[in-house]
Amino acid sequence: MKKAAILVIFFFISTSVFSQEIDLGIKLGSNFATISDAENGPSSKTGIQAGVFARMKLGEKTAIQVDVLYSQQGADFNVGKFDLTYVNVPVVFKYYVLGKFNVQAGPQFGILVEDSIKNLDSEILEAESSDISGIIGLGYDLPLGLRVDGRYNFGFTDIVSDFGGRNSVFTLAVGFSFL
Numbered sequence: 665m666k667k668a669a670i671l672v673i674f675f676f677i678s679t680s681v682f683s684q685e686i687d688l689g690i691k692l693g694s695n696f697a698t699i700s701d702a703e704n705g706p707s708s709k710t711g712i713q714a715g716v717f718a719r720m721k722l723g724e725k726t727a728i729q730v731d732v733l734y735s736q737q738g739a740d741f742n743v744g745k746f747d748l749t750y751v752n753v754p755v756v757f758k759y760y761v762l763g764k765f766n767v768q769a770g771p772q773f774g775i776l777v778e779d780s781i782k783n784l785d786s787e788i789l790e791a792e793s794s795d796i797s798g799i800i801g802l803g804y805d806l807p808l809g810l811r812v813d814g815r816y817n818f819g820f821t822d823i824v825s826d827f828g829g830r831n832s833v834f835t836l837a838v839g840f841s842f843l
Contacts, residue, residue: 690716691837693712693714693836695834696708696833696834697709698832699738699829700830709747711736712736717731726758731752732753733751735750737750737833748776748791751777755772756799756815768803771798776795791823795819799816801815814834817831818832819832
């Protein structure tokens with residue numbers, strides 16, 4: 665218990681020392697997901713994305729942001745339905761093009777926390793336990809710590825082995841920096 669208290673105190677001291685360079689905040693958004701490279705015509709599935717972020721300025725025009733996000737993804741097919749829930753950790757490089765307007769790119773690592781794959785053929789499918797994606801996006805830092813961004817993540821790994829489908833998700837999110 666003492667170790668945890670010391671870590672918390674150290675965290676708050678270090679973030680107050682570097683508060684000019686580090687932002688911490690919360691984020692909430694909508695996912696518009698589908699599964700690319702899949703047969704049987706998948707349609708888009710809407711879900712939520714919520715979590716926290718930490719952004720560290722590297723210079724006047726550059727920053728790195730790490731998020732930890734609960735993310736509902738998947739798709740609906742003619743023959744069934746994929747409901748996938750991940751904890752995603754995107755690590756994005758931000759380049760500030762004009763003032764507070766930025767472009768974003770980087771990798772995303774996902775851990776599957778729940779899958780519900782319903783197939784009309786009663787075939788039992790199980791999703792892979794992890795997902796690796798790439799991210800590109802645009803963002804804008806508003807006054808009072810508000811942020812908006814739109815990102816597209818494209819999967820590199822198959823959702824189900826021997827299925828061939830990969831996550832493809834467009835996200836619109838709003839964030840609030842409290843540091």
